[in-house]
Amino acid sequence: MSNTLLVSTRKGLFVLERAHGGWDVARTAFLGDNVALASIDPRDGNWYAVLDLGHFGNKLQRSSDQGRTWTECAVPAYAEGDQVITGDGKPPVPATLRLIWSLEAGGVDQPGRLWAGTIPGGLFRSDDHAASWQLVRSLWDKDERKQWFGGGFDQPGIHSICVEPGDARMIRIAISTAGVWGSDDDGATWQQCAQGMRAAYMPPERAHDPNVQDVHRLVQCRDQPNIFWAQHHNGVFLCTGPDGWREITNVSPSVFGFAVAVHPRDGNAAWFVPAIKDERRIPVDGQVVVARTRDGGKTFDVLRNGLPQKNAYDLVLRHALAIDASGDRLAFGSSTGGMWISENQGDRWAMLEARLPPVYAVTFA
Amino acid sequence: MAKVVLASALSRWLPESAGKPSEDVALVVPGARLDEVLSGVFERFPNLRGYVLDEHGAVRHHVAVFVDGTAIADKRNPTQMLSDRSEVYIMQALSGG
Numbered sequence: 001m002s003n004t005l006l007v008s009t010r011k012g013l014f015v016l017e018r019a020h021g022g023w024d025v026a027r028t029a030f031l032g033d034n035v036a037l038a039s040i041d042p043r044d045g046n047w048y049a050v051l052d053l054g055h056f057g058n059k060l061q062r063s064s065d066q067g068r069t070w071t072e073c074a075v076p077a078y079a080e081g082d083q084v085i086t087g088d089g090k091p092p093v094p095a096t097l098r099l100i101w102s103l104e105a106g107g108v109d110q111p112g113r114l115w116a117g118t119i120p121g122g123l124f125r126s127d128d129h130a131a132s133w134q135l136v137r138s139l140w141d142k143d144e145r146k147q148w149f150g151g152g153f154d155q156p157g158i159h160s161i162c163v164e165p166g167d168a169r170m171i172r173i174a175i176s177t178a179g180v181w182g183s184d185d186d187g188a189t190w191q192q193c194a195q196g197m198r199a200a201y202m203p204p205e206r207a208h209d210p211n212v213q214d215v216h217r218l219v220q221c222r223d224q225p226n227i228f229w230a231q232h233h234n235g236v237f238l239c240t241g242p243d244g245w246r247e248i249t250n251v252s253p254s255v256f257g258f259a260v261a262v263h264p265r266d267g268n269a270a271w272f273v274p275a276i277k278d279e280r281r282i283p284v285d286g287q288v289v290v291a292r293t294r295d296g297g298k299t300f301d302v303l304r305n306g307l308p309q310k311n312a313y314d315l316v317l318r319h320a321l322a323i324d325a326s327g328d329r330l331a332f333g334s335s336t337g338g339m340w341i342s343e344n345q346g347d348r349w350a351m352l353e354a355r356l357p358p359v360y361a362v363t364f365a
Numbered sequence: 366m367a368k369v370v371l372a373s374a375l376s377r378w379l380p381e382s383a384g385k386p387s388e389d390v391a392l393v394v395p396g397a398r399l400d401e402v403l404s405g406v407f408e409r410f411p412n413l414r415g416y417v418l419d420e421h422g423a424v425r426h427h428v429a430v431f432v433d434g435t436a437i438a439d440k441r442n443p444t445q446m447l448s449d450r451s452e453v454y455i456m457q458a459l460s461g462g
Contacts (some may be wrong), residue, residue, distance in 0.1 A: 056416035075415065077420035079420075096419050335446075
Protein backbone atom coordinates (compact mmCIF):
# COMPACT_ATOMS: atom_id res chain seq x y z
CA MET A 1 0.00 0.00 0.00
CA SER A 2 1.18 3.50 -0.70
CA ASN A 3 2.30 5.56 2.27
CA THR A 4 2.81 8.81 0.36
CA LEU A 5 0.29 11.23 -1.12
CA LEU A 6 0.95 14.26 -3.28
CA VAL A 7 -1.68 16.94 -2.82
CA SER A 8 -1.62 19.70 -5.43
CA THR A 9 -3.24 22.89 -4.23
CA ARG A 10 -3.80 26.51 -5.11
CA LYS A 11 -0.94 27.39 -2.78
CA GLY A 12 1.63 24.66 -3.15
CA LEU A 13 2.35 20.95 -3.23
CA PHE A 14 1.83 19.11 0.04
CA VAL A 15 3.52 15.75 0.57
CA LEU A 16 1.55 13.62 3.01
CA GLU A 17 3.09 10.56 4.62
CA ARG A 18 1.62 7.85 6.76
CA ALA A 19 3.39 7.24 10.04
CA HIS A 20 2.30 5.81 13.38
CA GLY A 21 -1.05 4.84 11.91
CA GLY A 22 -1.97 8.31 10.70
CA TRP A 23 -1.32 10.74 7.87
CA ASP A 24 0.38 14.09 8.21
CA VAL A 25 2.05 16.73 6.06
CA ALA A 26 5.69 15.66 5.82
CA ARG A 27 6.95 18.51 3.63
CA THR A 28 5.89 21.05 1.06
CA ALA A 29 7.15 22.40 -2.23
CA PHE A 30 6.32 25.58 -4.16
CA LEU A 31 4.53 26.95 -1.13
CA GLY A 32 2.42 29.90 -2.27
CA ASP A 33 2.41 28.87 -5.93
CA ASN A 34 -0.50 27.39 -7.82
CA VAL A 35 0.22 23.68 -8.33
CA ALA A 36 -2.33 22.33 -10.77
CA LEU A 37 -1.26 18.71 -10.88
CA ALA A 38 1.37 16.24 -9.75
CA SER A 39 2.23 13.03 -11.54
CA ILE A 40 4.40 10.05 -10.69
CA ASP A 41 6.47 8.17 -13.24
CA PRO A 42 6.38 4.61 -11.88
CA ARG A 43 9.22 3.54 -14.18
CA ASP A 44 11.92 5.73 -12.63
CA GLY A 45 10.26 7.15 -9.52
CA ASN A 46 10.41 10.73 -10.77
CA TRP A 47 7.77 13.16 -9.57
CA TYR A 48 6.44 15.90 -11.82
CA ALA A 49 4.59 19.04 -10.73
CA VAL A 50 2.65 21.36 -13.01
CA LEU A 51 2.79 24.97 -11.87
CA ASP A 52 0.17 27.32 -13.21
CA LEU A 53 1.76 30.66 -12.41
CA GLY A 54 -0.75 33.45 -12.78
CA HIS A 55 1.76 35.85 -14.28
CA PHE A 56 4.36 33.67 -15.92
CA GLY A 57 2.41 30.79 -17.42
CA ASN A 58 2.59 27.02 -17.03
CA LYS A 59 5.80 25.45 -15.79
CA LEU A 60 6.80 21.85 -15.28
CA GLN A 61 9.16 20.74 -12.53
CA ARG A 62 10.70 17.30 -11.94
CA SER A 63 12.04 15.80 -8.73
CA SER A 64 14.11 12.64 -8.46
CA ASP A 65 14.32 12.74 -4.65
CA GLN A 66 10.66 12.57 -3.65
CA GLY A 67 10.07 16.28 -3.73
CA ARG A 68 13.08 17.57 -1.81
CA THR A 69 14.69 19.28 -4.82
CA TRP A 70 13.22 20.18 -8.18
CA THR A 71 14.49 20.90 -11.68
CA GLU A 72 12.60 22.88 -14.28
CA CYS A 73 11.67 20.98 -17.47
CA ALA A 74 10.37 22.14 -20.83
CA VAL A 75 6.67 22.75 -21.34
CA PRO A 76 4.60 22.00 -24.44
CA ALA A 77 4.40 24.87 -26.93
CA TYR A 78 2.16 25.57 -29.89
CA ALA A 79 3.63 26.70 -33.19
CA GLU A 80 2.95 29.89 -35.11
CA GLY A 81 -0.23 29.31 -37.08
CA ASP A 82 -1.79 26.78 -34.72
CA GLN A 83 -5.30 27.97 -34.01
CA VAL A 84 -7.98 27.14 -31.50
CA ILE A 85 -11.18 26.72 -33.47
CA THR A 86 -14.19 25.73 -31.39
CA GLY A 87 -17.68 24.45 -32.07
CA ASP A 88 -19.50 26.87 -29.78
CA GLY A 89 -19.26 29.99 -31.89
CA LYS A 90 -16.21 31.63 -30.39
CA PRO A 91 -13.91 33.30 -32.92
CA PRO A 92 -10.67 31.43 -33.73
CA VAL A 93 -7.64 32.54 -31.74
CA PRO A 94 -3.94 31.62 -31.84
CA ALA A 95 -3.19 28.55 -29.76
CA THR A 96 -1.04 29.12 -26.70
CA LEU A 97 -0.49 26.81 -23.78
CA ARG A 98 -3.10 27.61 -21.13
CA LEU A 99 -2.72 24.60 -18.87
CA ILE A 100 -1.05 21.21 -18.70
CA TRP A 101 -4.20 19.47 -17.51
CA SER A 102 -2.99 15.87 -17.55
CA LEU A 103 0.41 14.20 -17.48
CA GLU A 104 1.00 10.45 -17.68
CA ALA A 105 3.98 8.16 -18.16
CA GLY A 106 4.25 5.94 -21.22
CA GLY A 107 4.85 2.21 -21.18
CA VAL A 108 7.65 0.29 -19.49
CA ASP A 109 9.11 -0.30 -22.95
CA GLN A 110 9.10 3.45 -23.70
CA PRO A 111 11.72 5.01 -21.41
CA GLY A 112 11.39 8.78 -21.21
CA ARG A 113 7.94 8.78 -22.81
CA LEU A 114 5.42 11.15 -21.29
CA TRP A 115 2.03 12.29 -22.54
CA ALA A 116 0.69 15.73 -21.67
CA GLY A 117 -2.88 16.83 -22.28
CA THR A 118 -3.42 20.56 -22.48
CA ILE A 119 -5.89 23.35 -22.66
CA PRO A 120 -6.49 24.37 -25.52
CA GLY A 121 -6.84 20.74 -26.62
CA GLY A 122 -3.45 19.62 -27.87
CA LEU A 123 -1.93 16.30 -26.82
CA PHE A 124 1.86 16.44 -26.52
CA ARG A 125 4.43 13.66 -26.42
CA SER A 126 7.91 13.66 -24.91
CA ASP A 127 10.50 10.92 -25.35
CA ASP A 128 13.18 12.52 -23.22
CA HIS A 129 11.68 12.92 -19.74
CA ALA A 130 10.13 16.32 -20.62
CA ALA A 131 13.29 17.89 -22.01
CA SER A 132 11.28 18.53 -25.18
CA TRP A 133 7.70 18.08 -26.41
CA GLN A 134 6.03 17.43 -29.76
CA LEU A 135 2.40 18.22 -30.54
CA VAL A 136 0.55 15.07 -31.64
CA ARG A 137 -0.58 16.44 -34.98
CA SER A 138 -2.44 13.26 -35.94
CA LEU A 139 -5.03 14.34 -33.35
CA TRP A 140 -4.66 18.12 -33.55
CA ASP A 141 -5.20 18.10 -37.33
CA LYS A 142 -8.46 16.12 -37.21
CA ASP A 143 -11.34 18.06 -38.74
CA GLU A 144 -13.48 17.07 -35.77
CA ARG A 145 -11.28 19.17 -33.47
CA LYS A 146 -12.89 22.28 -34.87
CA GLN A 147 -16.11 21.18 -33.16
CA TRP A 148 -14.58 20.79 -29.73
CA PHE A 149 -15.36 23.41 -27.08
CA GLY A 150 -14.51 24.32 -23.52
CA GLY A 151 -16.25 22.92 -20.47
CA GLY A 152 -15.67 25.24 -17.53
CA PHE A 153 -12.82 26.87 -19.44
CA ASP A 154 -12.96 29.03 -22.55
CA GLN A 155 -11.15 26.41 -24.60
CA PRO A 156 -11.25 22.60 -24.79
CA GLY A 157 -8.81 20.55 -22.78
CA ILE A 158 -7.50 17.01 -22.32
CA HIS A 159 -7.81 16.12 -18.66
CA SER A 160 -7.50 12.32 -18.69
CA ILE A 161 -4.94 10.06 -20.37
CA CYS A 162 -5.14 6.28 -19.98
CA VAL A 163 -2.18 4.26 -21.23
CA GLU A 164 -2.96 0.53 -21.21
CA PRO A 165 -0.54 -1.09 -18.75
CA GLY A 166 0.12 -4.20 -20.85
CA ASP A 167 0.21 -2.49 -24.24
CA ALA A 168 1.29 1.14 -24.19
CA ARG A 169 0.28 1.64 -27.83
CA MET A 170 -3.35 1.61 -26.63
CA ILE A 171 -4.19 5.11 -25.45
CA ARG A 172 -7.52 6.61 -24.47
CA ILE A 173 -7.93 10.30 -23.66
CA ALA A 174 -10.93 12.29 -22.50
CA ILE A 175 -11.63 15.87 -23.45
CA SER A 176 -13.87 18.51 -22.03
CA THR A 177 -15.60 18.88 -24.35
CA ALA A 178 -15.00 16.33 -27.10
CA GLY A 179 -15.81 12.90 -25.72
CA VAL A 180 -13.22 10.13 -25.60
CA TRP A 181 -10.57 9.64 -28.27
CA GLY A 182 -8.51 6.51 -28.72
CA SER A 183 -5.42 5.36 -30.51
CA ASP A 184 -4.41 1.72 -30.90
CA ASP A 185 -1.11 2.53 -32.59
CA ASP A 186 0.86 4.71 -30.15
CA GLY A 187 -0.79 7.91 -31.30
CA ALA A 188 -0.35 7.52 -35.06
CA THR A 189 -4.11 7.52 -35.71
CA TRP A 190 -7.12 8.46 -33.59
CA GLN A 191 -10.79 7.67 -33.49
CA GLN A 192 -13.73 8.87 -31.44
CA CYS A 193 -14.67 6.37 -28.69
CA ALA A 194 -17.58 8.07 -26.89
CA GLN A 195 -20.38 6.19 -28.65
CA GLY A 196 -23.22 5.59 -26.21
CA MET A 197 -22.76 8.72 -24.13
CA ARG A 198 -25.59 11.23 -23.84
CA ALA A 199 -25.35 15.00 -23.48
CA ALA A 200 -28.41 16.47 -21.78
CA TYR A 201 -27.05 20.00 -22.29
CA MET A 202 -27.24 19.83 -26.10
CA PRO A 203 -30.22 20.14 -28.45
CA PRO A 204 -31.91 16.71 -28.77
CA GLU A 205 -30.57 16.03 -32.25
CA ARG A 206 -27.01 16.44 -30.97
CA ALA A 207 -27.40 14.66 -27.62
CA HIS A 208 -25.75 11.44 -28.78
CA ASP A 209 -23.03 13.05 -30.89
CA PRO A 210 -19.83 11.55 -29.41
CA ASN A 211 -17.83 14.69 -30.17
CA VAL A 212 -19.89 16.91 -27.81
CA GLN A 213 -19.75 14.69 -24.74
CA ASP A 214 -18.39 16.57 -21.71
CA VAL A 215 -16.46 13.88 -19.90
CA HIS A 216 -15.26 15.20 -16.54
CA ARG A 217 -12.91 12.32 -15.81
CA LEU A 218 -11.97 8.99 -17.41
CA VAL A 219 -10.28 6.09 -15.60
CA GLN A 220 -9.24 2.61 -16.72
CA CYS A 221 -8.99 -0.56 -14.64
CA ARG A 222 -5.35 -1.61 -14.45
CA ASP A 223 -5.89 -5.38 -14.53
CA GLN A 224 -9.08 -5.36 -16.64
CA PRO A 225 -8.09 -2.73 -19.19
CA ASN A 226 -11.23 -3.20 -21.25
CA ILE A 227 -13.19 -1.57 -18.41
CA PHE A 228 -13.45 2.24 -18.29
CA TRP A 229 -15.52 4.49 -16.05
CA ALA A 230 -16.40 8.07 -16.86
CA GLN A 231 -17.86 10.80 -14.71
CA HIS A 232 -19.64 12.93 -17.28
CA HIS A 233 -21.27 16.35 -17.04
CA ASN A 234 -24.71 14.81 -16.80
CA GLY A 235 -24.07 11.35 -15.49
CA VAL A 236 -21.96 8.29 -14.99
CA PHE A 237 -21.00 5.97 -17.85
CA LEU A 238 -19.37 2.54 -18.00
CA CYS A 239 -17.63 0.91 -20.96
CA THR A 240 -16.73 -2.76 -20.80
CA GLY A 241 -15.94 -3.50 -24.42
CA PRO A 242 -16.67 -2.76 -28.04
CA ASP A 243 -20.38 -2.10 -27.49
CA GLY A 244 -19.59 1.39 -26.23
CA TRP A 245 -20.76 3.32 -23.20
CA ARG A 246 -23.74 2.52 -20.98
CA GLU A 247 -25.32 5.16 -18.77
CA ILE A 248 -25.53 4.36 -15.06
CA THR A 249 -28.47 6.27 -13.66
CA ASN A 250 -28.84 5.00 -10.10
CA VAL A 251 -25.88 6.71 -8.43
CA SER A 252 -27.01 8.01 -5.06
CA PRO A 253 -27.41 10.80 -4.05
CA SER A 254 -26.63 12.29 -7.48
CA VAL A 255 -25.16 11.33 -10.83
CA PHE A 256 -23.32 14.67 -11.10
CA GLY A 257 -19.71 15.09 -10.07
CA PHE A 258 -16.21 15.46 -11.37
CA ALA A 259 -14.08 12.66 -9.96
CA VAL A 260 -14.08 8.87 -10.37
CA ALA A 261 -11.71 6.14 -9.23
CA VAL A 262 -11.70 2.48 -10.26
CA HIS A 263 -10.27 -0.44 -8.34
CA PRO A 264 -6.98 -1.52 -9.95
CA ARG A 265 -7.93 -5.23 -10.01
CA ASP A 266 -11.72 -5.26 -10.02
CA GLY A 267 -13.25 -3.16 -12.77
CA ASN A 268 -16.70 -3.54 -11.26
CA ALA A 269 -15.66 -1.45 -8.24
CA ALA A 270 -15.67 2.33 -8.65
CA TRP A 271 -16.01 5.42 -6.47
CA PHE A 272 -17.61 8.81 -7.10
CA VAL A 273 -18.11 11.99 -5.07
CA PRO A 274 -21.58 13.25 -6.05
CA ALA A 275 -22.80 16.83 -5.97
CA ILE A 276 -25.86 18.82 -6.98
CA LYS A 277 -25.73 19.21 -10.73
CA ASP A 278 -24.00 21.81 -12.76
CA GLU A 279 -25.66 25.09 -11.88
CA ARG A 280 -24.86 24.62 -8.17
CA ARG A 281 -21.93 22.20 -7.71
CA ILE A 282 -22.21 21.69 -3.96
CA PRO A 283 -22.81 18.51 -1.94
CA VAL A 284 -26.39 17.31 -1.69
CA ASP A 285 -27.94 18.47 1.63
CA GLY A 286 -24.59 19.91 2.78
CA GLN A 287 -23.26 16.40 3.34
CA VAL A 288 -20.03 15.08 1.85
CA VAL A 289 -20.50 11.46 0.74
CA VAL A 290 -18.79 8.98 -1.54
CA ALA A 291 -20.80 6.66 -3.79
CA ARG A 292 -19.30 3.20 -4.29
CA THR A 293 -20.33 0.37 -6.54
CA ARG A 294 -18.87 -3.12 -6.42
CA ASP A 295 -21.11 -4.69 -9.03
CA GLY A 296 -20.51 -2.63 -12.13
CA GLY A 297 -23.08 0.01 -11.30
CA LYS A 298 -26.04 -2.23 -10.46
CA THR A 299 -26.07 -0.92 -6.88
CA PHE A 300 -24.31 1.84 -4.96
CA ASP A 301 -23.35 2.27 -1.33
CA VAL A 302 -23.40 5.80 0.05
CA LEU A 303 -20.32 6.09 2.26
CA ARG A 304 -20.37 8.79 4.93
CA ASN A 305 -18.51 7.33 7.93
CA GLY A 306 -15.95 9.96 8.95
CA LEU A 307 -17.11 12.53 6.39
CA PRO A 308 -18.75 15.86 7.37
CA GLN A 309 -22.52 15.52 7.44
CA LYS A 310 -23.61 19.03 8.36
CA ASN A 311 -23.02 22.40 6.67
CA ALA A 312 -20.35 20.94 4.37
CA TYR A 313 -19.85 22.58 0.98
CA ASP A 314 -16.77 20.77 -0.24
CA LEU A 315 -16.59 20.15 -3.97
CA VAL A 316 -14.17 17.49 -5.21
CA LEU A 317 -12.57 18.37 -8.52
CA ARG A 318 -11.77 15.86 -11.27
CA HIS A 319 -8.20 15.02 -10.28
CA ALA A 320 -8.78 15.18 -6.55
CA LEU A 321 -9.88 11.57 -5.88
CA ALA A 322 -7.26 8.82 -5.99
CA ILE A 323 -6.92 5.12 -5.23
CA ASP A 324 -3.62 3.42 -4.52
CA ALA A 325 -2.18 0.37 -6.27
CA SER A 326 -3.49 -1.99 -3.59
CA GLY A 327 -7.05 -0.83 -4.16
CA ASP A 328 -7.65 -0.42 -0.43
CA ARG A 329 -6.53 3.15 0.16
CA LEU A 330 -8.44 6.09 -1.25
CA ALA A 331 -8.00 9.79 -0.72
CA PHE A 332 -9.78 12.92 -1.82
CA GLY A 333 -9.39 16.64 -1.31
CA SER A 334 -11.87 19.42 -1.77
CA SER A 335 -12.10 22.86 -3.26
CA THR A 336 -12.32 24.24 0.25
CA GLY A 337 -9.23 22.47 1.49
CA GLY A 338 -10.71 19.40 3.13
CA MET A 339 -8.74 16.17 2.85
CA TRP A 340 -9.94 12.66 3.71
CA ILE A 341 -8.22 9.30 3.52
CA SER A 342 -9.63 5.78 3.79
CA GLU A 343 -7.70 2.59 4.51
CA ASN A 344 -10.59 0.26 3.71
CA GLN A 345 -12.08 1.15 0.35
CA GLY A 346 -14.15 3.96 1.78
CA ASP A 347 -15.89 2.16 4.64
CA ARG A 348 -14.37 4.70 7.00
CA TRP A 349 -12.65 8.00 6.30
CA ALA A 350 -10.21 9.98 8.43
CA MET A 351 -9.92 13.72 8.00
CA LEU A 352 -6.44 15.17 7.70
CA GLU A 353 -5.75 17.57 10.55
CA ALA A 354 -4.95 20.50 8.31
CA ARG A 355 -6.69 23.38 6.64
CA LEU A 356 -5.23 23.13 3.18
CA PRO A 357 -5.61 25.57 0.29
CA PRO A 358 -8.11 24.54 -2.41
CA VAL A 359 -7.14 21.03 -3.58
CA TYR A 360 -6.80 20.47 -7.30
CA ALA A 361 -5.26 17.01 -7.48
CA VAL A 362 -4.44 14.03 -5.26
CA THR A 363 -1.89 11.43 -6.33
CA PHE A 364 -0.58 8.35 -4.54
CA ALA A 365 3.20 7.94 -4.91
CA MET B 366 22.44 49.54 -23.68
CA ALA B 367 19.80 49.52 -20.97
CA LYS B 368 19.46 48.80 -17.32
CA VAL B 369 17.01 45.93 -16.84
CA VAL B 370 15.38 45.26 -13.50
CA LEU B 371 13.68 41.92 -12.91
CA ALA B 372 11.08 42.10 -10.16
CA SER B 373 11.51 39.67 -7.30
CA ALA B 374 8.44 37.71 -8.38
CA LEU B 375 10.37 36.90 -11.55
CA SER B 376 13.91 36.68 -10.21
CA ARG B 377 12.92 33.94 -7.77
CA TRP B 378 12.73 31.58 -10.73
CA LEU B 379 16.29 32.35 -11.85
CA PRO B 380 19.27 30.12 -11.07
CA GLU B 381 20.63 30.72 -7.59
CA SER B 382 23.75 32.34 -9.05
CA ALA B 383 21.66 35.32 -10.20
CA GLY B 384 21.19 36.70 -6.71
CA LYS B 385 18.99 36.36 -3.72
CA PRO B 386 15.64 35.07 -4.86
CA SER B 387 13.60 37.51 -2.81
CA GLU B 388 15.18 40.63 -4.29
CA ASP B 389 14.97 42.51 -7.56
CA VAL B 390 17.82 41.70 -9.94
CA ALA B 391 19.39 44.50 -12.00
CA LEU B 392 21.35 43.84 -15.19
CA VAL B 393 23.04 45.98 -17.81
CA VAL B 394 22.24 44.59 -21.22
CA PRO B 395 23.41 45.79 -24.66
CA GLY B 396 20.90 46.62 -27.40
CA ALA B 397 19.30 49.59 -29.13
CA ARG B 398 15.76 48.17 -29.22
CA LEU B 399 13.66 46.55 -26.52
CA ASP B 400 13.54 43.16 -28.28
CA GLU B 401 17.34 43.17 -28.55
CA VAL B 402 17.68 43.90 -24.86
CA LEU B 403 15.15 41.18 -23.98
CA SER B 404 17.11 38.73 -26.14
CA GLY B 405 20.22 39.65 -24.21
CA VAL B 406 18.42 38.92 -20.94
CA PHE B 407 17.25 35.53 -22.24
CA GLU B 408 20.73 34.71 -23.50
CA ARG B 409 21.96 35.13 -19.98
CA PHE B 410 19.00 33.36 -18.37
CA PRO B 411 17.49 30.98 -20.94
CA ASN B 412 14.67 29.75 -18.72
CA LEU B 413 13.36 33.29 -18.31
CA ARG B 414 12.08 33.52 -21.88
CA GLY B 415 9.05 31.36 -21.13
CA TYR B 416 8.24 33.44 -18.06
CA VAL B 417 8.22 36.78 -19.90
CA LEU B 418 7.08 35.76 -23.39
CA ASP B 419 4.54 33.25 -24.61
CA GLU B 420 5.48 30.67 -27.24
CA HIS B 421 4.75 33.17 -30.04
CA GLY B 422 7.07 35.85 -28.72
CA ALA B 423 4.46 38.18 -27.25
CA VAL B 424 4.93 39.57 -23.75
CA ARG B 425 2.65 37.49 -21.53
CA HIS B 426 -0.79 38.81 -20.77
CA HIS B 427 -0.06 39.23 -17.07
CA VAL B 428 3.52 40.48 -17.39
CA ALA B 429 4.15 44.23 -17.46
CA VAL B 430 7.19 45.82 -19.11
CA PHE B 431 7.91 49.45 -18.36
CA VAL B 432 10.45 51.52 -20.30
CA ASP B 433 11.48 54.70 -18.52
CA GLY B 434 8.34 54.62 -16.46
CA THR B 435 5.83 53.93 -19.24
CA ALA B 436 4.22 50.57 -19.94
CA ILE B 437 5.01 49.34 -23.44
CA ALA B 438 2.16 49.82 -25.87
CA ASP B 439 2.60 46.77 -28.10
CA LYS B 440 3.18 43.53 -26.22
CA ARG B 441 3.06 41.48 -29.42
CA ASN B 442 5.81 43.49 -31.06
CA PRO B 443 8.12 44.87 -28.36
CA THR B 444 10.58 46.57 -30.68
CA GLN B 445 10.60 50.14 -29.45
CA MET B 446 13.89 52.09 -29.50
CA LEU B 447 15.79 52.62 -26.28
CA SER B 448 18.32 55.22 -25.25
CA ASP B 449 21.62 54.49 -23.57
CA ARG B 450 20.10 55.55 -20.29
CA SER B 451 16.87 53.61 -20.61
CA GLU B 452 15.60 51.63 -17.66
CA VAL B 453 13.49 48.56 -18.36
CA TYR B 454 11.40 47.06 -15.57
CA ILE B 455 9.95 43.59 -16.04
CA MET B 456 7.36 42.76 -13.44
CA GLN B 457 4.16 40.91 -12.69
CA ALA B 458 1.01 42.77 -13.74
CA LEU B 459 -1.43 43.28 -10.90
CA SER B 460 -4.12 41.81 -13.13
CA GLY B 461 -2.60 38.35 -12.78
CA GLY B 462 -2.32 38.34 -9.01
